[in-house]
Amino acid sequence: MSDSSRGSGGPEPNASPLNASPPNGSEPADAGEYAATAGADPGTWLHDLVATLLPPMRSITGDGVRTTLATVARALGPEPALTVHEVPSGTPVLDWTVPREWNVASARLTGPDGKTVVDAADNPLHLLGYSTPVRARLSLDELRPHLFSMPDRPDWVPYRTSYYTENWGFCLTDRQLAALPDGEYDVEIDTTLTAGSLTYGEIVLPGTTDDEFLITTHTCHPAMANDNCSGIATATLLARTLAGLPRRHTFRLLFIPGTIGSITWLARNRDTVGRIRHGLVLTGLGDRSDPTYKRSRRGNAAVDRAAAAALAETGRPHRVVDFSPYGYDERQFCSPGFDLPVGRFGRGQHGDYPQYHTSADDLDFVTPQSLADSFAILLRTIDICERDRIWRNTTPYGEPQLGRRGLYRAIGATMNRQAIEMGLLWVLNLADGTRSLLDIADRADLPFDTVAAAADALAGVDLLSDVTSSDVTSAAPAGARR
Amino acid sequence: MSDSSRGSGGPEPNASPLNASPPNGSEPADAGEYAATAGADPGTWLHDLVATLLPPMRSITGDGVRTTLATVARALGPEPALTVHEVPSGTPVLDWTVPREWNVASARLTGPDGKTVVDAADNPLHLLGYSTPVRARLSLDELRPHLFSMPDRPDWVPYRTSYYTENWGFCLTDRQLAALPDGEYDVEIDTTLTAGSLTYGEIVLPGTTDDEFLITTHTCHPAMANDNCSGIATATLLARTLAGLPRRHTFRLLFIPGTIGSITWLARNRDTVGRIRHGLVLTGLGDRSDPTYKRSRRGNAAVDRAAAAALAETGRPHRVVDFSPYGYDERQFCSPGFDLPVGRFGRGQHGDYPQYHTSADDLDFVTPQSLADSFAILLRTIDICERDRIWRNTTPYGEPQLGRRGLYRAIGATMNRQAIEMGLLWVLNLADGTRSLLDIADRADLPFDTVAAAADALAGVDLLSDVTSSDVTSAAPAGARR
């Protein structure tokens, strides 16, 4: 844990992520005010959870994943429930096969002098991921092909794996590698690669509709704070927070190993993925770089526009980048057969920062401030998606007579009257059953909230009807659902 | 009347708008030369008519509107006919109801010293529009809530109304208000609010087709020259001028009270508004600011492009602004249920200029030059719409052999030969039954007249056939209609 980055006071006991009381108090917040209700200090809560998630050995299968999911479950508290799925090795999943399960009892390299060179117990990164079991005495020359370092970063340990080609190895600093004396080395890698299963976690928070909002994060990377303990922690806090809020969408949160996990989940849920209206892959949310949204393959899905709007509202530097088929699990969700409206949110992108996939991605590399900022932007993105609708003006011939309906009183005093009036007029003019509120806000050049408040007020006096696609409760009065 | 703004000589008797002889001579002009035939001095003619229209009390109903329409009828002369419609109070019109009719016998505020403070006979603006009848003696403090002034413009009288909430009041200069002594004031407002009717005027000029060109202007504003005596005068001169010209479109000109008038007209003509191919709302055409066109909701309707082309051709500063659901009667014509191709033309926009809705919008605020310029741009816009067509090349396989058809002689010597040739080639190449002449002029980057002249010449030798939608005379030879 990095006290220095949390300030001198330290966390309050009830702010601990492993304490069941929700960080945002007991009162469910209004859906329209998500951002304001994520607890007094979500950054510290998240950083604490990152610290708890960091130590265990972890890979795409094995007990490290199970330990991680148990930590998530504890941080969630009694509600919401985390379902843990186990998919047997050898199961065909799309073009792939669930691999053998990998577990690590110990892994140590001992030098000619009998001293430990590296030990996975000190840092899981020291062991090449998916190393086969080995017990051998080798000369330095024989050993060298199995040793991985970063010559340009001599003090960092790289993160390396070999999932689909059998291999073994150790990762160490280049400084340590350069200092290794000739002689005989003892390799003791006590791992198992056996028919077991792939483990992933899933949380479902039912909404008033079957339309789904998917949030996924990868759970396979060991011992790196930003990539991706930050994602696991943030998804956990999102689940806690969303569980306490009214929801139009059904939220589904996945804690899955990268690539093979999303492929496995997609293979098992192929018939129902069409329910996904919005999705976000969460990775690298705690570093100090600017928040970054990567668009879905569709490029202008509602979530793409909501995330862009949420970022723009911050008034601070940020990036919105186009989809490319390189990155994390968005590659699978956005493969052309699925083509789901799933974007990716984070801060530094893979390859942007030198600490990427190294031991330097540590607790100091992520900050409570960045974690809190990412969390707030995510809640705002979700808030906009929750409130975005396609409305139809029920009185489209001429303007309705607004004065007699008391609309200005309905909207209240939080916005200035001119903005309210323009919001009302724009929504009435453009709500023709084809445009969403995001569309209208763009065309009117008004804040989303102004347009959404105007739509709510108009719906409250039956001047709008909801034609949002596949909204199972669309027959109910709009006002009753908020 | 403001002689100073018309020069020392004064108007010629036959140039007066209330004299029946048309300002543009007795010869009907060719449709293609509208702009050149609007009379020797339309600016003075228009300014005179503005002066005549200015004095009477006017509101959304009542005798003031009838007086105004009678002035229009006299200015029109024996032809064309102005039909006056009376729609009873209480008639449901779309989401609205025709209000009670308001008439003013007199309205006077008398001070403690027995002197008149303000009298509507001096300026209709002194009376709050739709004031209920009142006869009372009040202290200054009791009176204050009923007195309206402009603290930031202490010498101007504001224009205020209270159509749909019963109220009464007086408008006066802030300087006058500040000087009012304490004491008892006599309020004498002798108005009636009774079941009567809403009055509007309509002129129909049949064309060779049922396709309609709608021109509307609001008649409800009292005592302001730019907003909107300028619109009433301009619509009047347009009607006179168009009556003397060949017409492809049927022109319909409306003199209607703002908002409730267009709503009433739309309610009564709901089944036939689909004939409207182009429309223009005319407001504020006489002030000194740059001519301004506000696009229809569709944004790229033919009238939007024609107006933009006419403005661009002037080579002078002008504005073309996007639709917004705020402004004048375009709000109703462009409501989503109707979504008619109706834009708005004027100069200063509401809120742009401080004189807006004040006594400073007087005869000096509008100039013959601006009125004439607005009128010329309107005629040019109409001219382009009249001449815009969708043609189909009857010889689309390869280029037709132009040389043997004597086309260059047909077009004549007014354009240079190279421009003519490019016009012919572009029209032949793009006239595939989907593109209008405006489309072709844009793509070819040629003046509209070049393209239109080329199309006329090609149609004259049967190389083009007219496929303009819903042109009821499209079976007739194209040349015969010009």
Add this chain to the structure above:
Amino acid sequence: MSDSSRGSGGPEPNASPLNASPPNGSEPADAGEYAATAGADPGTWLHDLVATLLPPMRSITGDGVRTTLATVARALGPEPALTVHEVPSGTPVLDWTVPREWNVASARLTGPDGKTVVDAADNPLHLLGYSTPVRARLSLDELRPHLFSMPDRPDWVPYRTSYYTENWGFCLTDRQLAALPDGEYDVEIDTTLTAGSLTYGEIVLPGTTDDEFLITTHTCHPAMANDNCSGIATATLLARTLAGLPRRHTFRLLFIPGTIGSITWLARNRDTVGRIRHGLVLTGLGDRSDPTYKRSRRGNAAVDRAAAAALAETGRPHRVVDFSPYGYDERQFCSPGFDLPVGRFGRGQHGDYPQYHTSADDLDFVTPQSLADSFAILLRTIDICERDRIWRNTTPYGEPQLGRRGLYRAIGATMNRQAIEMGLLWVLNLADGTRSLLDIADRADLPFDTVAAAADALAGVDLLSDVTSSDVTSAAPAGARR
């Protein structure tokens, strides 16, 4: 022939265009390497052929065209075959009629002193094209309307014709015209205008599909090197080169008189022009100005994008201009009834350079360097069109597992591994049966070759299937066709 422009050594015997051995050696080159296999010195070969084509009298009909086609046939060698078509005078072709055939025995103007003023035997440009036969003695004043010069270019002879209006005349330098003494002149124009035929040449190189690539050039201009001996020579070398290469498209090369030739060909092939997938009109390929591509009327046809890509790849200044219905035979191919995807490639555009349509468009005006550069860009454009395909990912749900398929070995070592990987991922992600490889290269911002190589590799392991429209061999494995 202009030895000076080919350097001191002169051409090797086997490099002569009138020698049957192909300039690019006997080994057929791989389609993907067109540009590298056009012979060691295509520029000199082309310049020699331009020199051979230059002297004869030539017009839209007559023996000059036949002589030209015979020269082309000799330059082609035994393969491929050039078919010469003769279309009788009077044949209706679209809106036109094949004109009378024009032949020239001699044409001379003799001065008062008995000395020859101009003689077509010295330069075909001296005779007005399609001059009627005349034998007359005229005063200078009588003669003047029949003499054409260029006052602003006093040393150049203009190129003039009068195909469709009967006339006769001589073209001469303005300096010569100014010096003509008064007196009697003898006009001896021994031409014939008779029922004959219009002559054009056609080469068909069958491909593995019926999809056609049309290449046309005009053969009617006499005695001008750039316009258009350069086009005739370049089309000849393209035919020779393409004959020795594998071809997916069927290539059709036309040697036709301008305008009436393309109209005649289109009239005779109206039922099969739908096979044309790409087309290029070749004109003015040898001058020193930048290479220029003029888009087809469609504007974004595959050939438009391929040519733009080929030009961009040169990294040198070039122009890509929009279609306009003015120019050469693209006017006919892009007439709205046909609307074929035919662009035009050349260097200086008509009217851009003062030498256009004058005696100054001579052998020195074209350079081997420019001819070779134009030829290379054309081959690259053709190469891209040959390789462009629409593929469909056969494993679109999630990413396929690439590692087990040995794809990196399949692509080989000529590209860097990261570019290969991005190419594979982009093709898999976007190959949904609607996008061509040009589309994918644009979206991915990758070189066409990277994307095409990735597609070939993926097709080789059955991860792509070919859905290119109307590919008659699409049932065969994609790999077998390369």
